[in-house]
Amino acid sequence: MWRRVASLSSSISSSFLAQTASRLNTWESLTTGIAQQAKGVIAPKEKTPFITFVLGGPGSGKGTQCIKIVETFGFAHLSAGDLLRREIASKSADGAMILNTIKEGKIVPSQVTVKLIQKEMELSDNHKFLIDGFPRTEENRVSFEQIIGVEPNVVLFFDCPEEEMVKRVLNRNEGRVDDNLETIKKRLTVFQALSLPVINYYSEKGKLYTIKAIGTEDEIFEQVRPIFAAFEQTVG
Ligand SMILES: Nc1ncnc2c1ncn2[C@@H]1O[C@H](COP(=O)(O)OP(=O)(O)O)[C@@H](O)[C@H]1O
Ligand SMILES: Nc1ccn([C@H]2C[C@H](O)[C@@H](COP(=O)(O)OP(=O)(O)O)O2)c(=O)n1
Ligand SMILES: [Mg+2]
Structure with a gap:
């Protein structure tokens, strides 16, 4: 399931995260999965769609x-x-x-x-x-x-x-x-x-x-x- 991760890094402000998350669409979460995962914003799917x-x-x-x-x-x-x-x-x-x-x-x-x-x-x-x-x-x-x-x-x-x-x-x-x-x-x-x-x-x-x-x-x-x-x- 492609879902946004609930536990977000406390070092990043929530308003910044909200803005970032709204800019990211589902596909970006997948295609740039590694980068996003490092930010802790979005969980990627395992396989390329x-x-x-x-x-x-x-x-x-x-x-x-x-x-x-x-x-x-x-x-x-x-x-x-x-x-x-x-x-x-x-x-x-x-x-x-x-x-x-x-x-x-x-x-x-x-x-x-x-x-x-x-x-x-x-x-x-x-x-x-x-x-x-x-x-x-x-x-x-x-x-x-x-x-x-x-x-x-x-x-x-x-x-x-x-x-x-x-x-x-x-x-x-x-x-x-x-x-x-x-x-x-x-x-x-x-x-x-x-x-x-x-x-x-x-x-x-x-x-x-x-x-x-x-x-x-x-x-x-x-x-x-x-x-x-x-x-x-x-x-x-
Ligand atoms: N090869 C076929 N020959 C005759 N009737 C078909 C064929 N394929 C589908 N149908 C029938 O034609 C109708 C339309 O098919 P459907 O799959 O709903 O088409 P679409 O989704 O493209 O509108 C349905 O009642 C279906 O059962
Ligand atoms: N991309 C789409 C798909 C369907 N619709 C609307 C307009 C279409 O005439 C109806 C019915 O679409 P549907 O794909 O179920 O129709 P068919 O299976 O081709 O008969 O839905 C739409 O507005 N935009
Ligand atoms: Mg149809």
Whole structure:
């Protein structure tokens, strides 16, 4: 668990420590672990984190394939959509705004989503993360880099024809407020306009793995498996 250490050096004033701790984000605590540990501010995790962003249009099969990756490769699955739906269900201060945004097929302000992801990462004992449905915009991407302070190791893109995505979403049957034709049409427009640039960004960085997301779930997973198998030795 990435947590701030309670016992702090008495030789350093508490206001200085409070300022320092607030400036340090979780990732810095990890990547500069030794330096921070010497200051006694933050406890680092033992292993270097491995981050996978899982991208694709609505209904492209991201969540379905994430379950298989978790089972086979032991990642922690953080679904941005699930975290936002949990906020709605918990009737938090942002709940109503999030609900309206999702119904409209729009994207929740990045600050809100990144904070939820950050909290989950801090609470996790795992060092391998699948971040599903994020980043969906350039603003999401930049906000993650600024707040968490790292870039992904791998970006998966589930490339699926629109017709198939619409069919799947309308058959999803999970009682979601956004699984209707009106919202899905808006979501597809948002995907084209705001999410494709993020996918192109990672393609140019050489981090993108494109999966042809048609066929059975098992057939699709056979395209996913070798990507993670190749990293298994180094990731642990
Ligand atoms: N390869 C597939 N073929 C047909 N249906 C699928 C396939 N993969 C997932 N589904 C179904 O399509 C719907 C959307 O899948 P989901 O994993 O929720 O996609 P996403 O998270 O990308 O929106 C779900 O009902 C799921 O069971
Ligand atoms: N990064 C994100 C992820 C999801 N959301 C909101 C807007 C999305 O339409 C909904 C649902 O996202 P989710 O990833 O669960 O959707 P799909 O699994 O792709 O159908 O949540 C967001 O605002 N920002
Ligand atoms: Mg999903």
